[in-house]
Amino acid sequence: MDARGPAGGMPRRAFLAATLGGLAVTLAACTDGGPTPTPTPTRTPAPSPSPSAGGVPAPEAFLRSRWSRDPFTRGAFSFDAVGSTPELRTSLADPIADRLVIAGEGTSADAPGTVHGAYAEGVRAARTIADLADEGDRIAVIGAGIAGLAAARTLADAGYDVVVVEAGTTLGGRLRTVEDDAFGGPVVLGSVFASDGAELRPILAQAGVATRPFAPVIEVRTPDGTVVESSAAGWDAIATAQEWAAGNSADVSLTNALIRSGAVPISGEPGADGLSPRDWLRNAISTGVEPTTGAAPTRVSAQRFDPDLVWRPTSRVVSGWTALIDRLADGLAIAGSSVVTNITVGDEGVGLRLDTGESLRMQRVIVTASVGVLKTDTITFDPPLPLLHQRAISVLGMGASDVVWLAFDEPFWRADAAGSPDDAAEDANGSTDEPAAAADGEVAATTDTDANVFTLVGATPTVAAWLDVGVDPRRPILLGILAAEHARRIAELDDADALAAILAALEPFAAP
Ligand SMILES: Cc1cc2nc3c(=O)[nH]c(=O)nc-3n(C[C@H](O)[C@H](O)[C@H](O)COP(=O)(O)OP(=O)(O)OC[C@H]3O[C@@H](n4cnc5c(N)ncnc54)[C@H](O)[C@@H]3O)c2cc1C
Structure with missing residues (x-):
C-alpha cells in the first residue's frame, strides 16, 4: 500500500x-x-528443507487465493x-x-x-x-x-x-496482484490469463502490462506417476450429451444430459494402459469442465457449456x-x-x-x-x-476457483529440469520481448513440445491442473488451479492443512 x-x-x-x-x-x-x-494471500513460514511425503520437496514459498471465502x-x-x-x-x-x-x-x-x-x-x-x-x-x-x-x-x-x-x-x-520476492515478482491471485478481447489489448499495451503466449501442452499422469496418452473418450461423451441437449427445448445439467443421452453409463473396462472411458470422462470433467466453469457438471448448463473454452491458447499476464x-x-x-x-x-x-x-x-x-x-x-x-x-x-x-503458487528449488516435474516451457515474453500488441533473464541467457530455450499443463487421470484430483509458469530456472514455479467443490473445500482449510493437501496432489508429478 x-x-x-x-x-x-x-x-x-x-x-x-x-x-x-x-x-x-x-x-x-x-x-x-x-x-x-479479500482472498488473503497466505504464506507458509519457511518450510523445512526435508522432502515431504511422496517425493515432493518442501516448497520455498506458498501463496494462495480463497475467493469463495471473500465476502x-x-x-x-x-x-x-x-x-x-x-x-x-x-x-x-x-x-x-x-x-x-x-x-x-x-x-x-x-x-x-x-x-x-x-x-x-x-x-x-x-x-x-x-x-x-x-x-x-x-x-x-x-x-x-x-x-x-x-x-x-x-x-x-x-x-x-x-x-x-x-x-x-x-x-x-x-x-x-501481490509482489513477492520469493516468486521473483508479481503474483496474480485472480485471473492469470489476459483473455483476448480486442477492446482490452490496446489498453494493456498502453498500461505496459506484459504478457506471454501460453499454448497449453498437456501431460496426463496416473496416480502412480505414469505418463499416458490422452484419450478423447471423455470429451466424446460430453459431445454426445451436448448434442442431445441442443435438441431439447428445456435446458438440463451436463450430468443429466450425459445420462439421458445414453453417454452414461460409460464403460469402466480398463484398456491396455489400465484406464477406462469412465476414467477419461472423469478427467474431462475435473480438469476441463470444472476449471472452466468453477462448478460441478450437476450445475452446469448442458446447452451453454462451451468446450472450446477449455485449455485454448491464450496469453498469461507476467507483470501482474x-x-x-x-x-x-x-x-x-x-x-x-x-x-x-x-x-x-x-x-x-x-x-x-x-x-x-x-x-x-x-x-x-x-x-x-x-x-x-x-x-x-x-x-x-x-x-x-x-x-x-x-x-x-x-x-x-x-463458480469457485482458486490459484495456488508454489516456488521450489528444483523443477522436479519437468522432463528436462533445466528449462522453462514458457515462450518469450509478449507485449500487449502480441510482439515478443525476451525478459531480462532471457537476454542474459538464464532462461533456457523452449520448445513447443514441453509440457506446461499437468493433469491427473484415474483418480479425482484435488488440484485440477498444474501450470509450469517459472520464468527463471533458478526459481521453478508451479501454479495450481483448484476448481468447484475442491476449491471450496481447500479454501476452508488453514494454511498447514491446505498445503498438505496440495502437496499430496503433486505426488504423481514427482514420480520418476
Ligand atoms: C481464480 C480466477 C481465475 C480467473 N481466470 C480467468 C481467465 O483465465 N480469463 C479471464 O478472462 N478471466 C478470468 N477470471 C475472471 C476475471 O478475473 C473477472 O471476470 C474480472 O476480474 C471481474 O471483474 P469485475 O470488475 O466484474 O468484478 P470484481 O473484480 O469482483 O470487482 C467488483 C468489486 O466490487 C467490490 N464490492 C463488492 N461488494 C461491494 C459492496 N457491497 N460495497 C463496495 N464494494 C463492493 C469488490 O470488493 C470488488 O473489488 C478469473 C478469476 C479468478 C478469481
Missing part, C-alpha cells in the same frame, strides 16, 4: 469524508495485504448454470428507473467470466448512465474491480463527477495487473474500506448506505458487485430489484 491509500494512516471515516469533499484520494492497486477481507466476491467468476442464457445477462444490465445500472463480468453476454468482458461491461454501463445523466450529476460506482474502474474512468474522462466506493482496501478486485489498475484509477476519487449495504432509488436520486452508518446522496449509480455478491443480502435494494433482474441473479451461477 503506498502513501496515497488509507493504509497511509487515514482512518476510514476521514478518508471517505475527504473523498466526498472532492479530494482525489486513491487506494493503491493491489500490492500488500492490509486488513482486506465481496463470493466465488471466482459467474458461469452458465442450468437455464442461463445470454439474454438473462443482458436483462441484468438493463437500467433501473434511469438511475441504477448493474455491470461486471456477470452482465457480459459475449464474454462472461472474463477480464475483457468485465472491462467492456464497465464501459457500456458508463455510456448508458451518461446518456441518462443530466449535467452536473454526481455518479457513484460501487466496486473498484476492472469493470468499476473502467466505468469510472470513462465517466471521469467525459467530465462527470464520479466517486468509486470499494469495500476492500486494495483496487482491482479479482485481478489482485497493477499497471493497468493504476492507470485506470489515476486521479479518480475512490473511497476504500467502504461497504455499500443499501441502495435506495428514488425520483430525486440515489441514496447509498455504508456499513459505517454513513449515507451518500448521488444522482446515479453503477453497481459492479459480482453475481455471487448480488445473490446475498450484502447489498439490499429499495425498492427491490425488478423481477427480471432478480431472476437473472438467481439463475446465473457463481
Whole structure:
C-alpha cells in the first residue's frame, strides 16, 4: 500500500469524508495485504528443507487465493448454470428507473467470466448512465474491480463527477496482484490469463502490462506417476450429451444430459494402459469442465457449456495487473474500506448506505458487485430489484476457483529440469520481448513440445491442473488451479492443512 491509500494512516471515516469533499484520494492497486477481507494471500513460514511425503520437496514459498471465502466476491467468476442464457445477462444490465445500472463480468453476454468482458461491461454501463445523466450529476460506482474502474474512468474522462466506493482496501478486485520476492515478482491471485478481447489489448499495451503466449501442452499422469496418452473418450461423451441437449427445448445439467443421452453409463473396462472411458470422462470433467466453469457438471448448463473454452491458447499476464489498475484509477476519487449495504432509488436520486452508518446522496449509480455478491443480502435494494433482474441473479451461477503458487528449488516435474516451457515474453500488441533473464541467457530455450499443463487421470484430483509458469530456472514455479467443490473445500482449510493437501496432489508429478 503506498502513501496515497488509507493504509497511509487515514482512518476510514476521514478518508471517505475527504473523498466526498472532492479530494482525489486513491487506494493503491493491489500490492500488500492490509486488513482486506479479500482472498488473503497466505504464506507458509519457511518450510523445512526435508522432502515431504511422496517425493515432493518442501516448497520455498506458498501463496494462495480463497475467493469463495471473500465476502465481496463470493466465488471466482459467474458461469452458465442450468437455464442461463445470454439474454438473462443482458436483462441484468438493463437500467433501473434511469438511475441504477448493474455491470461486471456477470452482465457480459459475449464474454462472461472474463477480464475483457468485465472491462467492456464497465464501459457500456458508463455510456448508458451518461446518456441518462443530466449535467452536473454526481455518479457513484460501487466496486473498484476492472469493470468499476473502467466505468469510472470513462465517466471521469467525459467530465462527470464520479466517486468509486470499494469495500476492500486494495483496487482491482479479482485481478489482485501481490509482489513477492520469493516468486521473483508479481503474483496474480485472480485471473492469470489476459483473455483476448480486442477492446482490452490496446489498453494493456498502453498500461505496459506484459504478457506471454501460453499454448497449453498437456501431460496426463496416473496416480502412480505414469505418463499416458490422452484419450478423447471423455470429451466424446460430453459431445454426445451436448448434442442431445441442443435438441431439447428445456435446458438440463451436463450430468443429466450425459445420462439421458445414453453417454452414461460409460464403460469402466480398463484398456491396455489400465484406464477406462469412465476414467477419461472423469478427467474431462475435473480438469476441463470444472476449471472452466468453477462448478460441478450437476450445475452446469448442458446447452451453454462451451468446450472450446477449455485449455485454448491464450496469453498469461507476467507483470501482474497493477499497471493497468493504476492507470485506470489515476486521479479518480475512490473511497476504500467502504461497504455499500443499501441502495435506495428514488425520483430525486440515489441514496447509498455504508456499513459505517454513513449515507451518500448521488444522482446515479453503477453497481459492479459480482453475481455471487448480488445473490446475498450484502447489498439490499429499495425498492427491490425488478423481477427480471432478480431472476437473472438467481439463475446465473457463481463458480469457485482458486490459484495456488508454489516456488521450489528444483523443477522436479519437468522432463528436462533445466528449462522453462514458457515462450518469450509478449507485449500487449502480441510482439515478443525476451525478459531480462532471457537476454542474459538464464532462461533456457523452449520448445513447443514441453509440457506446461499437468493433469491427473484415474483418480479425482484435488488440484485440477498444474501450470509450469517459472520464468527463471533458478526459481521453478508451479501454479495450481483448484476448481468447484475442491476449491471450496481447500479454501476452508488453514494454511498447514491446505498445503498438505496440495502437496499430496503433486505426488504423481514427482514420480520418476
Ligand atoms: C481464480 C480466477 C481465475 C480467473 N481466470 C480467468 C481467465 O483465465 N480469463 C479471464 O478472462 N478471466 C478470468 N477470471 C475472471 C476475471 O478475473 C473477472 O471476470 C474480472 O476480474 C471481474 O471483474 P469485475 O470488475 O466484474 O468484478 P470484481 O473484480 O469482483 O470487482 C467488483 C468489486 O466490487 C467490490 N464490492 C463488492 N461488494 C461491494 C459492496 N457491497 N460495497 C463496495 N464494494 C463492493 C469488490 O470488493 C470488488 O473489488 C478469473 C478469476 C479468478 C478469481
